[in-house]
Amino acid sequence: MAPPTRFRPRPRGSYGTLRHDQQELPAAGYRKTILLPVNHPSGQPPRPAVRASRMPVDRPVGHLTAPRRNSTLRSSDSLNRNGSGPDHLTFPAFDLGARVPTEQRLVPSEADETPDAAAPGERQKAVRRSGWAALRPLVLRLHFYAGVLVAPFLLVAAVTGLLYAASFQAEKVLYAHELSVPAGDRTLPLSQQVAKARAAHPEGAVAAVRPAPEPGDTTRVLLSGAPGVPEDHQLAVFVDPHTGEVRGALETYGSTGALPLRTWLDSLHRDLHLGENGRLYSELAASWLWVVAGGGLALWIGRRRTQRTVRALALPDRTATGRRRTLSWHGAVGVWAAGGLFFLSATGLTWSGYAGAHIDAFRRSLGQATPSVSTAVTVDAADPGNAGHHAHHGGAGGTAGMPGMPGMDGKRSGASSGSATDVGVDRVLAAARAEGLSSPVEIDLPTAKGTAYVVKQVRRSWPEKQDAVAVDPATGRVTDVSRFADYPVLAKLTRYGIDLHTGTLFGLVNQIALAALALALVFLILWGYRMWWQRRPTHGRTLSFGRPVPRGAWRRVPLPVLLPLVCGVAAVGWAVPLLGVSLLGFLLVDVVLGVLAHRRRAAAPAD
Numbered sequence: 001m002a003p004p005t006r007f008r009p010r011p012r013g014s015y016g017t018l019r020h021d022q023q024e025l026p027a028a029g030y031r032k033t034i035l036l037p038v039n040h041p042s043g044q045p046p047r048p049a050v051r052a053s054r055m056p057v058d059r060p061v062g063h064l065t066a067p068r069r070n071s072t073l074r075s076s077d078s079l080n081r082n083g084s085g086p087d088h089l090t091f092p093a094f095d096l097g098a099r100v101p102t103e104q105r106l107v108p109s110e111a112d113e114t115p116d117a118a119a120p121g122e123r124q125k126a127v128r129r130s131g132w133a134a135l136r137p138l139v140l141r142l143h144f145y146a147g148v149l150v151a152p153f154l155l156v157a158a159v160t161g162l163l164y165a166a167s168f169q170a171e172k173v174l175y176a177h178e179l180s181v182p183a184g185d186r187t188l189p190l191s192q193q194v195a196k197a198r199a200a201h202p203e204g205a206v207a208a209v210r211p212a213p214e215p216g217d218t219t220r221v222l223l224s225g226a227p228g229v230p231e232d233h234q235l236a237v238f239v240d241p242h243t244g245e246v247r248g249a250l251e252t253y254g255s256t257g258a259l260p261l262r263t264w265l266d267s268l269h270r271d272l273h274l275g276e277n278g279r280l281y282s283e284l285a286a287s288w289l290w291v292v293a294g295g296g297l298a299l300w301i302g303r304r305r306t307q308r309t310v311r312a313l314a315l316p317d318r319t320a321t322g323r324r325r326t327l328s329w330h331g332a333v334g335v336w337a338a339g340g341l342f343f344l345s346a347t348g349l350t351w352s353g354y355a356g357a358h359i360d361a362f363r364r365s366l367g368q369a370t371p372s373v374s375t376a377v378t379v380d381a382a383d384p385g386n387a388g389h390h391a392h393h394g395g396a397g398g399t400a401g402m403p404g405m406p407g408m409d410g411k412r413s414g415a416s417s418g419s420a421t422d423v424g425v426d427r428v429l430a431a432a433r434a435e436g437l438s439s440p441v442e443i444d445l446p447t448a449k450g451t452a453y454v455v456k457q458v459r460r461s462w463p464e465k466q467d468a469v470a471v472d473p474a475t476g477r478v479t480d481v482s483r484f485a486d487y488p489v490l491a492k493l494t495r496y497g498i499d500l501h502t503g504t505l506f507g508l509v510n511q512i513a514l515a516a517l518a519l520a521l522v523f524l525i526l527w528g529y530r531m532w533w534q535r536r537p538t539h540g541r542t543l544s545f546g547r548p549v550p551r552g553a554w555r556r557v558p559l560p561v562l563l564p565l566v567c568g569v570a571a572v573g574w575a576v577p578l579l580g581v582s583l584l585g586f587l588l589v590d591v592v593l594g595v596l597a598h599r600r601r602a603a604a605p606a607d
Helices: 120-127 132-174 190-200 260-271 279-304 310-314 322-350 354-365 425-434 489-502 507-534 559-575 577-603
Strands: 017-020 023-026 036-038 047-050 205-210 219-224 234-239 246-252 441-444 453-457 468-471 478-482
Touching: 132 260, 132 279, 132 507, 132 559, 132 577, 190 205, 190 219, 190 234, 190 246, 190 425, 246 260, 260 279, 279 310, 279 322, 279 354, 279 577, 310 322, 322 354, 322 489, 322 507, 354 489, 354 577, 425 441, 425 453, 425 468, 425 478, 559 577
Parallel strands: none
Antiparallel strands: 017 023, 036 047, 205 219, 205 441, 219 234, 234 246, 441 453, 453 468, 468 478
8 A cells, every 4th residue: 555645734824835745735715625545553454534734713715623733633533613513524625637616525535436526416415414413513503502692691690609609608707696605504495585585576476486506506586577577588586595695686588597698699699689580580591501511511522532531521622722722621611510510400490480380290290299297286176185186298387477376476475485375385396306306496386276386407408307397386296297208209309409509418518519610600601702702703803703603404413313302302391491482582583584694695696
């Protein structure tokens, strides 16, 4: 076999020529793919390959992005920028005899004929490919448009999520006076602590009490209906459990007891302080996050698969420059962050508005809903003292106080010290302790006549404590029990996922990981926009951006692949409504832009 013919790379900065067999070939105006058989360095059978010199990206003919100097480009390398697939290589090359502009596809040197010699019908059939080569242009176009149009929502979610992850530690410093006290030798009865809080803050009604979980912590008496406090929030009165001193009062929200700073950041992250309508932004971001991350991961793996090394996939190429350098960092960081982004998207959707409702319905249909204790209290007419027959799991304990019940309106103290109709919080807490409920716990007071106290564990860190009991206020007997160990699998996974998403499951380590993931998402978005900017035309002086991936990618997908793909997208669009609606909107806008562009091209000759 004759010695292999190679292109010899020109020095960096050379423009317009390639050296072929010691001959200088002009590099202007002609396209043709030159196929060169090259012996494999290991002595294996020869593989089609070429060597190409580095050439400026902005040039009038072709668009070649070559690897490092003196590296071999194989037929499986993905080097083109025209979306024609990873098995295509298009670059300026030259035929001194024909001098006819052509564009070819790289094929094995053993082929009987090149695509230039193939019939037009066969060349058209080659456009429809199977597997990843057929889907890549479609995924690339979707990734581009999703990145450009949805990235602003993702950027806001990432920045606000970063701030929320830092709020846990900031809260401990900012509200140290309310949260902590010097440890004492004795602890006042819980009823006395509630009475101290009511004396200092008679407004509203007692809704719940959180006894001090550890020595040095304060007791929280939660009031609902306090003036100036939103309906879904509560006023927390902090009491020293050793002396009864009221240390202060702060607005609180949620099962984790978020104080004003974290509450404000939580609302900013969830709905931008715009209420229910504002939640559409966060649900839209969560709906698209897994699509953008999955598409980017597939594109990056497909681009790097020929190198078959972990380093090429997971580490950026520090020798690259310009747009390739930006792409290298974008892809490598995306590989590391992809798993976390999938998790944030899935867990964020579980308590979203529309997709969350579908997830809850799906869980209920499988019998995987989160159980809760029944607050109903039944009284045996023959033995009124034997109240509290065990009821089935179903009802949920309330948190709002009701005037008329002992100790609920601030005028009667039955809930605190006990009365003829209410045993008081001390006996209720003792009954819960007897059932094995260790700290931290929250005691929810009865919400109406014939309802029970609910004592529930509120530990959201590992290992989770989520047991709950219902206690009859008249007798102090436990009427219902719910154990976290008995939760269905999906209910447990949902609980773990939400607590991991909010940064409470593993404490500081969890919060640091969330902050790192948020920073990674911010940089991925900025690198994506930078690549878009770097692809812009530079020959004009007008402000412009990078051109999108060409239309018509879906036409190259074979029908056996396209039809299931469309059905799958429709099913996902139904399950995640904001994803489906926004994707349909993108398609309509794209169709309109395509029609307008076609009309401009048709009218151009007439001008």
